[in-house]
Amino acid sequence: MFYRFTRVFILFMLVANLSHFGCQADETFRGTELPELPFVDIKLTDQNGNGFTLSEHKDDVTLMFFGFTYCPDVCPLTLSTWKKVASSLGEKAENVNFLYITVDPERDTPEQLKSHLANFSDKIIGLSGTEENLRSVYSGFGVYRERVEIAESAAGYLMNHTASMFLLDKTGVWRLKHSNDALPEDIVHDIKLLLQSRLPDIP
Amino acid sequence: MNSLVRCWCGLFLSAICLLPACGNSSSGITVEDVWSLPVQIHKMDGEMARAMGAHEGHGGHHGSSNGVVYLTIRNKGSEADRLLSVLTDVCEVAEIHRTTMEDETMMMKKIESSLEIPAGGTVVLKPRDYHVMLIELTQSLVAGDEIALELYFERAGLIKVASEIRAL
Structure with missing residues (x-):
């Protein structure tokens, strides 16, 4: 017994x-966790022509990507991943800023971003702005961007750029990086963890 | 009489075998798993953009949309072949491009002349790698539909395929 x-x-x-x-x-x-980083504000214009300031959305988790609408491959694949992320999050997606920031402001006007993003999800905020405002965001997040003229191509020029997906916590601090081919379920998992996390008072 | 019928049947069957099937050619090149991402174009695309003279000197109209085709090419022949060009009615120009990832940076370039398909080898045009870039779409690519493509090879000549539009 x-x-x-x-x-x-x-x-x-x-x-x-x-x-x-x-x-x-x-x-x-x-995703890959990052060392403690300072808050970097984002002040740009969304696809409806309205201003977007990250510090005004600080209770939300932010999923961020730098791309361009002229891109046929990596950028629409990333947005297809986001479409799955948004639908899998359900109501929780209301507490997530999906920020698609252009690396090609010359071609990506708010109107262009609006029509392109309509292919994927109405949750996605497409941001463009002046070269100066965009540059401060690129440098704040260590984003590499290079315009490449393609000889004898109807594409004219293409952009080489950082293709990782970034996750910012509810205080707007950049916490995680996901590779471009990350699975939607892994991104959803990390977003849920960031949404759950208790954070110190936002200054 | 019987032998004459058999002879004609034999000739007929041989002729059928020589006819290239869709996506195949007698040279040993086969094209499989052809697909594209959906793209909804808007009113500034294609003809309207041109009518408004919205062309940018750097290439690409303001408001134009691009698409992509992924596919698998197998060469069962004993000699290498080359994919020279791709033609389709759904866009202004189709070009063979390649995306490469170095660390976290995405880089894209056009394949300068042609894409080699080694003898006995397979070349896969797939996400984040080789792809056909459909530049300046003139029509929307709707999930579930198919678009017609003409692939021109150096040895195999013309191979016609259909690309299935797949929503991911």
Whole structure:
């Protein structure tokens, strides 16, 4: 009888431990965590011609990507991933800023961003702005951007650029990076963790 | 009489075997898994943009949209072949481009002359790699529809394929 009790007890402890570890593993971010960074504000214009200031949206988690609408491959693939992220988040998507910031302001007017983003999700905010305002955002987030003239191509020029997806926490601080081919479920997982997290008072 | 019928049947079957099937050619080149992302173009695209003279000197109209085609080319032949060009009615120009990722940076370039398909080899045009860039779409690419493409190879000649528009 005693042995039987011991065996049941050991089994119980084992299961309890396993589920504890399982829970812990699930609270680990799947993207690459970044060292503590200062808050960088974003002041640009959205696809409806309205101003967008990140510091006014500080209770939301932000998913951010730098791209251009003329791009046929990586940028629309990223937006297809975001479409899945937004639908998988359901109501929680209301607390997420999906920011698509152009690296090609010459071609990406608010009207162009509006028609392009309509292919994916109405949750996505397409941002453009003056070269000066955009430059301060690029440098704030270490974004590389280079215009490349393509000889004898109808495309004219294309943009080489940083293609990672960035996640900012509810205070607007950049916390995580996901590679461009990240799975939607991994991004959703990290967004949910950032939404849950208790943060110190926002200054 | 019987042998004459057999002879004609044999000739007929041989002729059928020589006819290129869709996406295949007698040279050993086959094209499979052809697909594109959906793109909804808006009123400033295509003809209207041209009518308004909205052309930018750097290439690309303001308000134009681009598309993409991904596909797999197999060369079962004993000699290398080259994909020279792609033609389609859904855009102004189709070009073969390649995306490369270095660390976290995406870089894109046009394949200068042609894309080699080695003997016995397979070249896959796929997301974040080789792709056909459909420049300045003249019509929307609607999920579930198909678009017609003509692929011109150095040895295999013309191979016609249909690209399925797939929403991811």
